Amino acid sequence: MFKNNLNTLRLSGYMEGISFLILLGICVPLKHIWGISKPTFFVGMAHGILFIFYCTMVIVVKQEQKWNFEKTFFALLASILPFGTFVADAKLFKK
Numbered sequence: 001m002f003k004n005n006l007n008t009l010r011l012s013g014y015m016e017g018i019s020f021l022i023l024l025g026i027c028v029p030l031k032h033i034w035g036i037s038k039p040t041f042f043v044g045m046a047h048g049i050l051f052i053f054y055c056t057m058v059i060v061v062k063q064e065q066k067w068n069f070e071k072t073f074f075a076l077l078a079s080i081l082p083f084g085t086f087v088a089d090a091k092l093f094k095k
Contacts, residue, residue: 005064009057010093013078016054016083019047024082054079 027040058075061067067075075092078084 005057005061006093008055010089011084012050012054012057013089013093014052016050016079017083019043019050020082020085021046048088051079054085 023040025042027043030036031040055076058072062072062075069094070093078088078092081087082086
């Protein structure tokens with residue numbers, strides 16, 4: 001996809017973060033307030049795939065760049081916090 005896996009990780013982080021915000025900010029209210037559940041299913045499925053890809057890329061980049069436990073832990077923790085992948089990109093992934 002890119003010349004190096006770090007750039008792929010950064011892109012997957014953006015995509016995973018955006019899908020998480022769409023899921024929490026749009027789809028969940030649609031489901032629980034107005035009873036419209038289809039978007040939650042489809043966006044949830046896409047988010048799940050992006051989440052797995054992001055976590056996989058964290059492990060790949062950890063191996064390539066010899067990250068320590070702390071950096072790896074915070075990169076993975078970022079995937080479960082709203083806006084976490086954006087913060088991880090700014091604080092952990094930029095060279």
